[in-house]
Amino acid sequence: MAITTRTYAIIAATAVVAGLGVMWLATNSQQAQPESTDVFAQCRQGVVSGAGAIGGAFELVSETGATVTEKDVITKPSLLYFGYTYCPDVCPLDSTRNAEAVYLLDDRGYDVTPVFISVDSARDTPELLAEFTDIMHPRMIGLSGSEEQIKAASKAYRTYFKVQDPSDPYTLIDHSTQTYLVFPDTGFVEFFNRDVTPEDMADRVACFVDAWKTTQPGGAQ
Template sequence: MTRTTTWIAAVLVGVLALGGGFGLRWLMDARDTVSVTGTELGAPFALIDQNGETITEAAFTGRPSLLFFGFTHCPEVCPTTVYDMDTWLRDLDVAPDAVGAYFVTVDPERDTPEFLREYLEPQSDRILGITGPPEDVWEMARSWRVYWQKQSLGGDEYTLDHYASIFVLNDEGRVVDLIAYQEDPESAKAKIAAVLG
């Protein structure tokens, strides 16, 4: 590679990185205007919780919420995140009804309400599982711009790659922050405390 080619490549990488930074800043600055019933993130839905009851986007209003998309056959990210969410809320001494915490499956073909309940109840009495007819669940996940992708393990077996951050919502259902997978616990708790006021 010539010196000129190296210089051009470095400039291009810098421009792309700078553009990506501006794009990320724009997204984070815009997050306060995003609503679950708006066109940016989230849309009205009618699904089923782990107890077989109907649940809609109204569950995300009236109190702050934590919203996570995962699946019960997940080997590491999902059980870790469920544990973390429950631990943060207990460490903050948040009353069970003061913050909603939701686990939306992106694997509704396997994650029935009963399966979700059996998965979540031993880990947390604060986190409510959400599932439903596959197309309805996937439409809801798409409205949140959540990524997931099936990965074959051979035969009928599969796993899923998926978005791993937690959405932090205020009491109007607006996204005010994100908690990354394995984020520092004190940082995560500060984001939850901030939305509690």
């Protein structure tokens, strides 16, 4: 059967309509895709592999001598760092950087708690921790505990530490050096490497805190 000009026109029009329908479905399908539920997406500088597995419960001994859990310690946005007071260079520098960032945040009206978790169960007594943290920042909380308690907290945050020579009273301890940003209930949201400046840390933490506040009763403050 011969195909008339009119038939060609109908076929062409049908194709156009079908094409428009596909485009409409594709566009609306994209629009229907749920947006990211990560309220911190705009604050992140990269994807943290296995972020959901970082953080969790711990039981440690405070610089006051009291046994505490993460619920006692992380009552506000907090910066957690694992180190030890006998550390000759890295820990004092990192802790000073964290304290400086918190001071900058203080000036902007952000209440962030710096936390120092010692991995040195043999030497870091509550008294030594209190002396160390008081030098760094008046709100810095020092935590330590038994070898088992420290290992459990370190495992929860996927950190690493190894005492070089347990028999040496002056031994050094190899350890990871990231600082972790955590929120009450929410838990871990980001980590900061050693090369992050106090100013950059303060800016990024402020972004996370602002986003976190929107999830709290009453919204952003």
